[in-house]
Amino acid sequence: MKVLFVNACMRGEKSRTLTLCRDYLQKLKEKYPEAVMEEVDLNQLEIELQTGDVLEHRDELRHADRFDDGMFDLAKQLIAADHVVIGAPYWDLSFPAALKNYLERCSVDKLTFIYNEHGAPVGQCRAEALTYITTSGGFIGELNFGFDYVKGLGSVLFGIEKFYFASAEGLDIVGVDVDSKLEEAGAKLAEIVREI
Numbered sequence: 001m002k003v004l005f006v007n008a009c010m011r012g013e014k015s016r017t018l019t020l021c022r023d024y025l026q027k028l029k030e031k032y033p034e035a036v037m038e039e040v041d042l043n044q045l046e047i048e049l050q051t052g053d054v055l056e057h058r059d060e061l062r063h064a065d066r067f068d069d070g071m072f073d074l075a076k077q078l079i080a081a082d083h084v085v086i087g088a089p090y091w092d093l094s095f096p097a098a099l100k101n102y103l104e105r106c107s108v109d110k111l112t113f114i115y116n117e118h119g120a121p122v123g124q125c126r127a128e129a130l131t132y133i134t135t136s137g138g139f140i141g142e143l144n145f146g147f148d149y150v151k152g153l154g155s156v157l158f159g160i161e162k163f164y165f166a167s168a169e170g171l172d173i174v175g176v177d178v179d180s181k182l183e184e185a186g187a188k189l190a191e192i193v194r195e196i
């Protein structure tokens, strides 16, 4: 089993979201000791923004079936994963832009998804499930745009069927017991690992 951790925890070691992600990955590893863990650290990786020029270059490669180009490595890595974990803090009602940039880089017609004869995209990802982990300063409530977007993209274009969500919320509210919020989220993550 190949587990791909997409790390969009932009505050690095200071990130509470990263703490939860590590807890989840460790629990997964305990359950599946043979699992191979891969990480894409979006703090370290500089993915070009998909400007017009970049897109034109990508289209040339796509139309020539040149999927051996390094530009498609991230998409291929995502396709090959058996389980995807995304860790991203709740920023401006969704997630950091680096994650959107990564997802754009991975969404490739004829690679991540292929249109069938009815014009519907058929996702090519092996992963059955994706787990999305976040923390927020306030409470997310109905405004879960980050996770909802990932769920939409993952199901419609990538072909992933199951989505799990865990969060620790209210962490920046004065008086909130941050440790106990993180512990509660840890319990939810343990539940998810039991299901996977």
Ligand SMILES: Cc1cc2nc3c(=O)[nH]c(=O)nc-3n(C[C@H](O)[C@H](O)[C@H](O)COP(=O)(O)O)c2cc1C
Pocket: 009, 010, 011, 014, 015, 016, 017, 018, 088, 089, 090, 091, 092, 093, 094, 135, 136, 137, 138, 139, 140, 171, 172
């Ligand atoms: C740029 C930025 C935008 C944020 N936007 C929101 C927001 O829209 N709603 C919210 O409740 N908290 C927001 N927060 C607070 C973070 O969600 C919260 O501090 C979170 O725990 C940070 O995760 P981290 O510790 O993994 O970095 C924001 C923080 C930053 C730095």
